[in-house]
Amino acid sequence: MHVWEEKIRISGPYDFNQVLRRLSIDPLHSIDHTKRIIKVPIYVHHKPMVVTVQGIGTIDKPIFLLQGEEEEVKEAAIERVCEIFHFKTSITAIHEHFQGTDLQHIFVEHYGTPLVLDFDPYSCLLKCIIHQQLNMTFAHTLSERFVKTFGTEIHGAWFYPQPAQLAHLQVEQLRELQFSGRKAEYVLGIAKKTASGELDFNRLKTMSDEAVFNELIKIRGVGPWTIENFLMFGLGRPNLFPKADIGIQNALRKQYNLDRKPTYEEMEQYSKEWEPYLSYASLYLWRSIE
The missing domain is CATH 3.30.310.10 (TATA-Binding Protein)
Known part of the structure; x- marks a missing residue:
């Protein structure tokens, strides 16, 4: 070929x-x-x-x-x-926006770091569901087991299992990989909605952040944290700030020398000067503690 x-x-x-x-x-x-x-x-x-x-x-x-x-x-x-x-995307414009803000030193330290998407919106949503409420190490272990059991390898690259294939699996088959019963149901539910056409990722790409949120929040197992991460890493939206994310909370605790996690009100206050690039603020805050 x-x-x-x-x-x-x-x-x-x-x-x-x-x-x-x-x-x-x-x-x-x-x-x-x-x-x-x-x-x-x-x-x-x-x-x-x-x-x-x-x-x-x-x-x-x-x-x-x-x-x-x-x-x-x-x-x-x-x-x-x-x-x-x-x-x-011009990283120069984003970098310049953060000069003079509280995050200036992080943007200097991680100069030139772009926001990179997951390779496919559908697999991004599945990954967000799998990673919910897990520590990072086990989250990646679980998604790796899932993909290597049910997915496809081409030229050394792994593809997540496709909706039609997943829709025919049973909860017990995911439980064998150490999925919780509920998480297995959520993953299979998304596969079924995608296979039937009820969940259309091409259509989501054309919708506003708010419209995507309102569409996805109706799906069982999909909460605000999952949607915010999907908007950021599935669709590449530039102005997301997942306040419930533990990593961002820990990064802000370090950034502002707090003896506790910041409150949502404090996070709201900190983040005002970072708009309209909240997704990049989130990314660089994650980088600051990785």
Whole structure:
């Protein structure tokens, strides 16, 4: 099969090494840190394919080499990869916005760190459900078991199990992987709604944050924290600040030298000057304690 290549130059700063370090927290990601390569599993016209993304530039002059198969979908694949890695977003404007704010030193320390999406909105929502109320280590262990048991591997990259396949599983099959009964029901419920067309991720992409929230909150097992994380990492929305997130609370406790977790009122007060880039404030706060 013919392999295509495309070289993409974007405006800096863009720290691809930071991107790979953060993505490597998830054991499902196939990353070669030495060669600065990640294999990205995506869907193009509902068909799975793997695009290899290699960083061959610098932070200030970022260049990326993309490789994939099937020339006829090359442009769509490149477009999706650019969307996932936010290649078209100006980090300079965001960085400058935070100079003069309380988070200035964090933005200097993690200069050029972009917001990178999960590779697929549907799998992002499943992952958010799986990770609910778990510590980070076990959360990744559980999602890895889930994907490697029911998902698909192509060229060393793992794809989450598709809705139609998941919809036919039983709760007991997920319980064997150490899912709670309730969490298993939530995951299978989302798969069934997606397989039936009731939950349409392409439609969610076109909706406002508020409309997405109102749509997803009706689904059993989906709460505000899950929706905020989905909006941020599934759809790439720039102005989300999940106040209930333990990591953000701990980062703010460190940031402001508090002897306790901040209250929601305090978090609201802190975050006013960070808009309209609350998602980046969240990301850099996470980075500050990782």
